[in-house]
Amino acid sequence: GDSVTQMEGPVTLSEEAFLTINCTYTATGYPSLFWYVQYPGEGLQLLLKATKADDKGSNKGFEATYRKETTSFHLEKGSVQVSDSAVYFCALSDRNGNQFYFGTGTSLTVIP
Amino acid sequence: DTAVSQTPKYLVTQMGNDKSIKCEQNLGHDTMYWYKQDSKKFLKIMFSYNNKELIINETVPNRFSPKSPDKAHLNLHINSLELGDSAVYFCASSQVSGPYEQYFGPGTRLTVT
Secondary structure, three states: OOEEEEOOOOEEEEOOOOEEEOEEEEOOOOOEEEEEEEOOOOOEEEEEEEOOOOOEEEEOOEEEEOEOOOOEOOEEEOOOOHHHOEEEEEEEEOOOOOOEEEOOOEEEEEEO | OOOEEEEOOEEEEOOOOOEEEEEEEOOOOOEEEEEEEOOOOOEEEEEEEEOOEEEEEOOOOOOEEEEEEEOOEEEEEEOOOOHHHOEEEEEEEEOOOOOOOOEEOOOEEEEEO
């Protein structure tokens, strides 16, 4: 079946460092891909999305590109801030919206 | 104007009790969900409802039952609470048309003592 695999954390970075959180997926057909962010004590918020191959989702300085050839959707940010400390989830929806899968989450801590 | 709201935010109760968590969405979405998040942040889908019909029912204990009085509400009832039910429960909703992103409520932290 469909699934999402993301890198295990926790990840600790210094402020202004470059961030990459890896996400790969397994799916039949052409899924939609998402990154969600969960700040401490809050619910999940949609960070960005991509619906077809080579699409790039971006928001708040974060980017991810839908790579069909490598079945990946890695999250990147050029310069992280302390306020980016959160748990990040990669997710997949099948093309019909019948199934939605979350990765296990990656905890990010940014230190000043 | 909160999109997906849940009440209560915190719920502390004793083993054996019955409790409910309410969820409402004002996004006009067709599908609503309940998730359980454990202490390691792992998300497990419990139920989803589409137009008042249960379309996903994962292998959760039958002590848990979703109830949807209308398209905008999906409540979660839990009978005979156990220690292992302690977790954060999230409600979410999505539109039936693509790309199907889900919108989450703020969560309800349930603690069973």
